[in-house]
Amino acid sequence: MKNRRKLLVYFIVLVVLIAVGIVVKNSLSATSTPNQSGKMTIKAATANKQLDKEFKIALKDGKGEEIDGITMRLENIEIRDEIIVQGQKANSVVGRSFLVVNMKVVNALPQAVEVNTKDYLRLGVNENEWLAPDIHNDPVLVQAISTKPTRVGFPVDSGLTHFTLQLGEIAGEKEKVEIDFTQ
Known part of the structure; x- marks a missing residue:
């Protein structure tokens, strides 16, 4: 028993x-x-806006002298509730979304170059806060005389429709691009 x-x-x-x-x-x-x-497969973007912005990144040689640089082409910007990160689906938490900037890094040089794309973009969500991308593929290896598609992402509050994107080197001049998803 x-x-x-x-x-x-x-x-x-x-x-x-x-x-x-x-x-x-x-x-x-x-x-x-x-x-x-x-x-x-992931859900479609909830909002999408064409950017078509391009800016150059100056590179320095071993002596600190500027040489021909890399060009970053910002193609579009999306708001998404799902993204793929390192081969895994990531869902935003309630009340948050992902703002994703899709871009291409163009290398016209005869050697491969690594670029930290997160160092050239900041996102303004109000007048005095600049966010660095939390989602990125850095360092991005761009082979000689080639173009590499990549993206960076920012977690943002859901419902926000107006953003300012700041483009340029950390210590250099910046260009501000206003993004309004209501238009």
Whole structure:
């Protein structure tokens, strides 16, 4: 009788562990399941605005002299509730969204260059706060005489529609670009 009870307890514990394992596995795979083509899918952007802005980044040689630089082409800016970060789907928390700047880094030099794109963009959400990108692929390796698509992202409050994007080197002059998603 005692052996039978022990066996029943072990059986119940085993069933519970298997059920918990299945639930955990399904919840993990539901957040990052590729579609039938093997690609991750995310929700469409809730807002999108063309930027078509370009600016040059001056590079310095070993002697500190400026040489031909890299060009950053900011293509568009989006507000999203989901993004892919390091191959995993990331959802924004309630009351927040992701503001994503899609860009291309153009290298006209005959050697590869690494660029920290987060150092050239700041996002203004009010008059005196400038946010650095929290989401980025830095350092971005741009091969010789090539173009590399990349992006940076900022977590922002949902419902905000007006932003100021500041472009330029940290210690240099900056260009401000006003972005209004209501227009």
